[in-house]
Amino acid sequence: MFLDLNVIYQRIQTDKRILGRVLSLVESDNDRSEEILNYLFQFTGNAFRIGLTGPPGAGKSTITNQLARHYRSLGKRVAIIAVDPTSPFTGGALLGDRVRMSDIGNDEGIFIRSMATRGELGGLTKKARDLADVFDAAGYDFILFETVGVGQSELDIVEAADTTIVVLVPESGDSIQAMKAGLMEIADFFVLNKSDRPSADQAITALQTIIGMREHDASTWLPGIIKTIATEKKGIIEIAGEVTRHYNYLISSDQFIKNRVKRFQQRVKQIVEEKIIHELWNLHPLELVIVGNEQNQNPSSPYYTAKQIIGAYKNSREQ
Ligand SMILES: Nc1nc2c(ncn2[C@@H]2O[C@H](COP(=O)(O)OP(=O)(O)OP(=O)(O)O)[C@@H](O)[C@H]2O)c(=O)[nH]1
Ligand SMILES: [Mg+2]
Incomplete structure (x- = not known):
C-alpha cells in the first residue's frame, strides 16, 4: 500500500478491494496506518453511526442485514462492522454472521467487515472506530456496528455510535438481564425482536415499566420500543423511522455535536x-x-x- 494518500482517498470511494486493503492496514496499527487515518480524518463526519447490541442470538445480525437493505433501497451506502468480543478466532458466531449476511455482501453499496478480539477489548473498539473513520471517508452514509452485549464491549460501542439500539427478545427475564448488563442505560431505543412469540406483549409492558421509572421531563428523550420479526422483515422500516426520530432529537437538542465532541475527546x-x-x-x-x-x-x-x-x-x- 505505497500509494499516495490522496490516491488512497480517491480509490476507496469506488474500489472495494483497495478499501479492504486499507482497512486491514489500519487494523494492523503501525506508522503507516496512523498516517492514513490522519489524512482521511478531514473527510469524515458525514456518516451516521448506529450501534446494535443485545444478548447472543437476539437477532442483531438479521436486523443489521435488513436495515442495510432498507438503506440501500433508499440509495444509501452502508458499512457493517461486526465486532465479536467473545471469539478470538474468525470463526464461530462470526462465520454464522458471514453466512447469513452473504446475500448482501455482494451488493456494491454494502461492505461487511468482521473483527474478533486479538487482545484487549479496548483495542478492539478503538480499531472499530478507526475502521469506521475509513468507511466514513470512503463515502458510506451509514455505519452499523453489531456487537453482542455480554460485558464491556457494548458500552464501548456507545462511544462509537450516534444512536445505540438494544435488541431484546421476549424471553422471560430478558429485560431484567439487560438491566443487569447495563444495556438499559445505553439504549436510545429498544427493539423487541421475535415478537411473533406469545410473551411479546408482556415483555413490552415490563420494558415500559422500567423505562418509565427513569427521571424525565418533557424535554428528555425516552427510549421507545419497536416490535420486530426480523426474519419476516417486519418492523424494519419502523426501526429506520425511530433512527430518524432520534437523529432529529439529537440535532434539535444540540446533543449531536456535544456527543461527537465528547467522543472525540475520549478517543x-x-x-x-x-x-x-x-x-x-x-x-x-x-x-x-x-x-x-x-x-x-x-x-x-x-x-x-x-x-x-x-x-x-x-x-x-x-x-
Ligand atoms: N422466530 C424468529 N426467529 C428469528 C427472528 N429474528 C432472528 N431469528 C433467528 O434467530 C437466530 C439468531 O439470529 P441472529 O440474527 O444471528 O442473532 P444475533 O443476535 O446476531 O446472534 P449473535 O451474533 O450470535 O449473538 C437465527 O436463527 C435467526 O434466523 C425473529 O424475529 N423471529
Ligand atoms: Mg450476530
Whole structure:
C-alpha cells in the first residue's frame, strides 16, 4: 500500500478491494496506518453511526442485514462492522454472521467487515472506530456496528455510535438481564425482536415499566420500543423511522455535536494514554523489575517500585 494518500482517498470511494486493503492496514496499527487515518480524518463526519447490541442470538445480525437493505433501497451506502468480543478466532458466531449476511455482501453499496478480539477489548473498539473513520471517508452514509452485549464491549460501542439500539427478545427475564448488563442505560431505543412469540406483549409492558421509572421531563428523550420479526422483515422500516426520530432529537437538542465532541475527546484520551504507556514500558521493561532476592534483604514494595519507575520515566522526559 505505497500509494499516495490522496490516491488512497480517491480509490476507496469506488474500489472495494483497495478499501479492504486499507482497512486491514489500519487494523494492523503501525506508522503507516496512523498516517492514513490522519489524512482521511478531514473527510469524515458525514456518516451516521448506529450501534446494535443485545444478548447472543437476539437477532442483531438479521436486523443489521435488513436495515442495510432498507438503506440501500433508499440509495444509501452502508458499512457493517461486526465486532465479536467473545471469539478470538474468525470463526464461530462470526462465520454464522458471514453466512447469513452473504446475500448482501455482494451488493456494491454494502461492505461487511468482521473483527474478533486479538487482545484487549479496548483495542478492539478503538480499531472499530478507526475502521469506521475509513468507511466514513470512503463515502458510506451509514455505519452499523453489531456487537453482542455480554460485558464491556457494548458500552464501548456507545462511544462509537450516534444512536445505540438494544435488541431484546421476549424471553422471560430478558429485560431484567439487560438491566443487569447495563444495556438499559445505553439504549436510545429498544427493539423487541421475535415478537411473533406469545410473551411479546408482556415483555413490552415490563420494558415500559422500567423505562418509565427513569427521571424525565418533557424535554428528555425516552427510549421507545419497536416490535420486530426480523426474519419476516417486519418492523424494519419502523426501526429506520425511530433512527430518524432520534437523529432529529439529537440535532434539535444540540446533543449531536456535544456527543461527537465528547467522543472525540475520549478517543484522544485513549490514544494519549496508550502512547505514554507504550513509551514508558519501552524505556523501562517490566521484565527488568526484580523482586528481592538473596542479596537483597529488604525488597521494595510494588508501590515503591512503581513510583521509582514513574520517577525514572519523568526524568527521562525532562532531559
Ligand atoms: N422466530 C424468529 N426467529 C428469528 C427472528 N429474528 C432472528 N431469528 C433467528 O434467530 C437466530 C439468531 O439470529 P441472529 O440474527 O444471528 O442473532 P444475533 O443476535 O446476531 O446472534 P449473535 O451474533 O450470535 O449473538 C437465527 O436463527 C435467526 O434466523 C425473529 O424475529 N423471529
Ligand atoms: Mg450476530
